[in-house]
Amino acid sequence: MSQGLRASPQSPGLSFLNNRGFRRLDDLRQVEAKYPALLFKQQLTAFLEKMYGMIRDNLKKEISPLLGLCIQVPRTSRASLVKGRSQANAVAQQALIAHWQSIVKRLNNYLTIMKTNFVPPFLVRKVFTQIFSFINVQLFNSLLLRRECCSFSNGEYVKSGLSELEQWCVETTEEYVGSAWDELKHIRQAVGFLVLHQKPKKTLNEITKELCPTLSIQQLYRISTMYWDDKYGTHSVSSEVISTMKVMMTEDSNNAVSSSFLLDDDSSIPFSVDDISKSMQQVDITDIDPPLLVRENSGFSFLLPRSE
Numbered sequence: 001m002s003q004g005l006r007a008s009p010q011s012p013g014l015s016f017l018n019n020r021g022f023r024r025l026d027d028l029r030q031v032e033a034k035y036p037a038l039l040f041k042q043q044l045t046a047f048l049e050k051m052y053g054m055i056r057d058n059l060k061k062e063i064s065p066l067l068g069l070c071i072q073v074p075r076t077s078r079a080s081l082v083k084g085r086s087q088a089n090a091v092a093q094q095a096l097i098a099h100w101q102s103i104v105k106r107l108n109n110y111l112t113i114m115k116t117n118f119v120p121p122f123l124v125r126k127v128f129t130q131i132f133s134f135i136n137v138q139l140f141n142s143l144l145l146r147r148e149c150c151s152f153s154n155g156e157y158v159k160s161g162l163s164e165l166e167q168w169c170v171e172t173t174e175e176y177v178g179s180a181w182d183e184l185k186h187i188r189q190a191v192g193f194l195v196l197h198q199k200p201k202k203t204l205n206e207i208t209k210e211l212c213p214t215l216s217i218q219q220l221y222r223i224s225t226m227y228w229d230d231k232y233g234t235h236s237v238s239s240e241v242i243s244t245m246k247v248m249m250t251e252d253s254n255n256a257v258s259s260s261f262l263l264d265d266d267s268s269i270p271f272s273v274d275d276i277s278k279s280m281q282q283v284d285i286t287d288i289d290p291p292l293l294v295r296e297n298s299g300f301s302f303l304l305p306r307s308e
Contacts, residue, residue: 041273045273048276049269052123052126052127052269053267053269055110055114055127056127056130056131057267059106059107059110059127059131060131060134062106063103063106063131063134063135064138066099066100066102066103066106067103067135067138067139067142068142069099070099070100070103070139070158070161071138071139071142071143071146071149071154071158072142072146072148072149072154072157073096073153073154073157096157096160096161097160097161097164099161100160100161100164100165101164103135103164103165104164104165104168107128107131107168107172108168110127111124111128111172111176114127115176120276120279120280120281121175121176121279122271122275122276122279123271123276124176125175125176125177125178125180126178126270126271128176128177128178128180129177129178129179129180129183129270130266130267130270131180132165132180132181132183132184133183133265133266134265135165135183135184135187136183136184136185136186136187136263137186137263137264137265138265139158139187140186140187140190140263141262141263143158143187143190143223144219144222144223144226144261144262145262147226147228150194150223150226150227150228151194151227151228151229151230151231152194152195152228152229152230152231152232152234153230153231154194155191155193155194155195156195156231158187158191158194159191159192159195162184162187162188162191165181165184166181169181185214186214186215186219186263189211189212189213189214189215190212190215190219190223192211192212193207193211193212193220193223194223194227196211197232197234198234199224199227199234199235199236199237200235200236200237200238201238202237202241203241204237204241204244204245207220207237207241208220216261217245217248217249217252218249218252218260218261219261220245221242221245221246221249222261224236224237224241224242224245225242
């Protein structure tokens, strides 16, 4: 590259292809470029990681205020839903789902921006996977920390909102969302427990193996003991199940098992440079016009591999 910049326009061996400034690799003397290449790779990696983190964190900031509105049914709307008035119920449902639709709108905005700027689908999937993990952590932790959120009607509210996110994943396709929907398994299972009828008839084995296999005993105990039904008057799990949970938590504490029931948000960079290089599509450089500044410099040329 440096030789090309120093080369004279009349230098022999300068072979322009289609006036694009390309020449064969064997036209130039090979230069050892291992160190500058590695340095450039490190700088490019740092730049990419910084840009990725900015995109992800900016989207988190935009949806955080909305998540606070999506975890609990507003009191006025809850009253309408409990009374069961059909017209008031429909209006309340539309107003409630608006917060979730605002989240979907922001997801679409970022998807459009990344597509427009040719962000590889591999990185788009990583962004949305971490965003859905963030949504899972925020909603699930709020549920476990606030008893008013552990109600039957609130479970219905969050469940309807999660269906909006599921529909968005289906419409966006797996190419861009990957396994993002699976990141919501904690809040999905917790909500499934809240809206479950006949909880007292469920055994602990059914709860831990079939209904909520992802949740820990500490998390299940907290949801079970905070549950209340403002709509149908149903009860939580049986006292026998609660007692068994207590015994299991005592055993866990004796075995130095973590007693924390809250989830942690993962803000790490979820990919490596090798992951990106493997996901990139092959590009034929001869099909790309160099920038005007490069084309105007007759001494500049891109190196092409030797033809066999």
